[in-house]
Amino acid sequence: MPLVPVLVLLLAAALHAPAQNLTENSTADSESPYDQLQLISRTMQLIRQDYVDESKTGYKDLVYSALKGMLEDLDPHSQFMEPKSFKNMQEDTRSEFGGLGVVVTQRRGVLTVINPMEDTPGFRAGILPGDQILKINGETTEKLGLNEAVDKLRGPVGEKVTLTINRPADGSTKDYELERVVIKVPSVKDVRILPSRQQAGPRIGYLRITQFNEPTAPELGTAIDKLEKQGMDGLIVDLRHNPGGLIGSAVDVCGQFLPPNTLVVYTEGRSPSREYRTGVRNSANRRIPLVVLTNYASASGSEIVAGALKDLDRALVIGETTFGKGSVQSVVSLPDGSAARLTTAKYYTPGRKPIHGHGVEPHIRATLTYDEEVALLGARRKRDDPTQPKEVIWDPQLERAVDALEGSLQHAKK
DSSP, rough: OOHHHHHHHHHHHHHHHHHHHHTTTTOOOOOEEEEEEEEHHHEEEEEEHHOGGGOOOOHHHHHHHHHHHHTTTTOOOOOOHHHHHHHHHHHHTTOOOOEEEEEEEEEEEEEEEEEOOOHHHOOOOOOOOOOOOEEETTOOOOOOHHHHHHHSSSSSSSSSSEEEEEEEEEEEEEEEEOOOOOEEOOOEEEEEEEEOTTTTOOOOOEEEEEOOOOTHHHHHHHHHHHHHHTTEEEEEEEEEEEOOOOOHHHHHHHHSSOOTOOEEEEEEESSEEEEOOOSSOOOOOOOOOOOEEETOOOOOOOHHHHHHHHTTOOOOOEOOOOOOOOEEEEEOOOTOOEEEEEEEEEOOOEEEEEETTOOOOEEEEOOHHHHHHHHHHHHHHHHTOOOSSSOOOOHHHHHHHHHHHHHOOOOOOH
């Protein structure tokens, strides 16, 4: 029988049990669900009987609250979704939704921005990775679960939302008024041949993958074809600030650079492990020399790509250790339209290295100062705005990638 009806039936039965049984059964099997359900039912009984605000003591409200706490206490990514939240999540998978373009997580109990998606209100307003959202429309986020916070960030297109942002880097607090738009972002951007440092030097191609969605791999293939026609000798793939996306898309991106049927990532959990491999027929397996750029905000799908290409000696990874989000969430719908999102496994690279909680370490560490990162993100905003003059910004991480790729190409010629 499904979870919610079972819980409700057991709770109802336990409500009629004498309260003293709670102490009499203290020596019973601590793993018995019936003893623990009796504890829950007794607490519900007390709430319904004595809590000051009777409007908050409905059985459905109490059960939903219990389920939220039960799942959210497991890890930051497990969630109980009420019917409205579950419906919103299903709509998001269609790659278009009304939102602000701000990817968030819970970090040490604080709602924190992982990354503002490019070409979105959050990005254009100047919100930065690491910013803390203290309030949404004046309501504190202190007691909001991640799922509830996301519900408040998303909603009807055209509606304005005010975010109160704390920026730990400089201690400032500021209100941002943003308007929800339909979020639909191209995932492969800024495709170009970098200016050559020397006459007759190698032609280094560059592109950024901002997220992994259904068209990412075809877009990447088209971009590489364009660069190859321009005489590209080596390629830098920038995954900095990429929060991830669809695992199938990340695997297909790896397929652009790996042979068919190559193991990219696998999962381990209580269920049998699952392997993800490049396609048997559609793997491009391009041989071009490759560098991957990562930073602390490269998460999920970005870590799968960086970890696979690193372990398989297909690319040099340069930058910073990635975010460390490598867990698998399974969503199970429940009879009343709600759903449980439960972490069921963790991702491992082909070299059996865990991603979750560890991230992918670069071959060569290169960092940006806070001011350099702010300037870089600002330059990206101007590059996407035709009314703004284009700027050349000093990017030490990219410069280090160019150095390494040029050195590799020169070594290959000897």
